[in-house]
Amino acid sequence: AANYEDQPIPVPLRAAPDDLSGHFILAPKLAYLVPMGSAEQRFPQRAYTGAGPSFGVDLAYGLSRYVALHGRFDYGMFAENDNCPNGGTCEATSIALGAGVDYHLVNGAAFDPWMRAGIGYRSMRYDLQWDGHKDERRYAGIDWLHLAIGGDWYPHSMIGFGPYLSLDVGTYGGRPDTPPPGTSGEVDSATHTFFSLGLRGVFDPMR
Numbered sequence: 001a002a003n004y005e006d007q008p009i010p011v012p013l014r015a016a017p018d019d020l021s022g023h024f025i026l027a028p029k030l031a032y033l034v035p036m037g038s039a040e041q042r043f044p045q046r047a048y049t050g051a052g053p054s055f056g057v058d059l060a061y062g063l064s065r066y067v068a069l070h071g072r073f074d075y076g077m078f079a080e081n082d083n084c085p086n087g088g089t090c091e092a093t094s095i096a097l098g099a100g101v102d103y104h105l106v107n108g109a110a111f112d113p114w115m116r117a118g119i120g121y122r123s124m125r126y127d128l129q130w131d132g133h134k135d136e137r138r139y140a141g142i143d144w145l146h147l148a149i150g151g152d153w154y155p156h157s158m159i160g161f162g163p164y165l166s167l168d169v170g171t172y173g174g175r176p177d178t179p180p181p182g183t184s185g186e187v188d189s190a191t192h193t194f195f196s197l198g199l200r201g202v203f204d205p206m207r
Contacts, residue, residue: 017108020062023206027058027152029164031198033076033094038190039124039139039172043180045192048090048128050081054196060102068102070116076194088130094194096122096168098146112160116148122170124192128181135181141189143170152202160202168194 033054035045056074063069076094084090100118120143128135150164171189179187 018065019108019112019204019207020066020068020104021064023060023062023068023204025058025060025062025068025202025204027060027200027202029056029058029198029200030054031056031074031164031166031196033074033078034195035078035092035094035192036195037169037192039126039137039192040175040180041187041190042183043137043187043190045124046081047180048080048084049078049092049126052076052078054094054198056096058200065107066104068104070100070102070118072096072098072118072120074098074196084128085130088128088133090126090128090130092124092126094122094124096120096143096194098143100146110155111151111153112162113151114149116146116150116166118146119144120146120168120170122168122172124172133181135178137176137180138174139172139176140174141170141172143168143194145169148196150200152200154202154207158204158207160204161199162202163199164196166194166196166198168196 031054034051054076060068060070074096078092080090098120123140126137148166152160152162154160
């Protein structure tokens with residue numbers, strides 16, 4: 001007969017700690033922002049300015065072990081490129097607000113990889129000035145697609161940091177009444193994109 005007293009007692013498995021549900025997360029970030037596409041027809045976003053730094057912050061609230069709602073703010077600055085006329089000044093700034101959903105691939109680990117999808121609103125301003133020309137061009141519209149991937153490493157239970165990549169795609173519904181420099185006639189909307197490569201710090205006081 002089997003001796004049941006010698007059988008090992010099974011140890012119940014514990015679920016990994018939930019490091020997201022009900023948590024508020026603050027994440028300041030710094031990125032290299034690359035505009036692509038066009039602000040409107042016949043006016044590429046990099047016609048007179050190039051890529052530049054971007055500063056911002058992410059806010060998130062955990063709905064479950066793996067899903068969080070997020071909001072974001074980004075401010076980008078762009079200096080002149082080689083196409084800006086000699087002696088001229090060509091600058092641009094971008095302000096973006098957005099919201100969406102984050103999905104975290106693991107829970108309770110020191111490294112937290114995540115994916116994001118959302119939408120946003122963006123305003124873009126170009127200040128262009130050279131001999132015989134002075135133009136302040138303002139654009140505003142919807143970023144109807146925001147995608148991002150990243151990963152945060154937590155050397156401390158409440159503080160982490162990590163890299164991320166993001167892509168924004170949209171159109172400007174609000175555009176200047178005048179045509180772009182060097183063109184004439186009516187101008188229609190076009191698709192703009194922004195690519196970001198950055199680093200963010202993460203503060204989660206409830207982790």
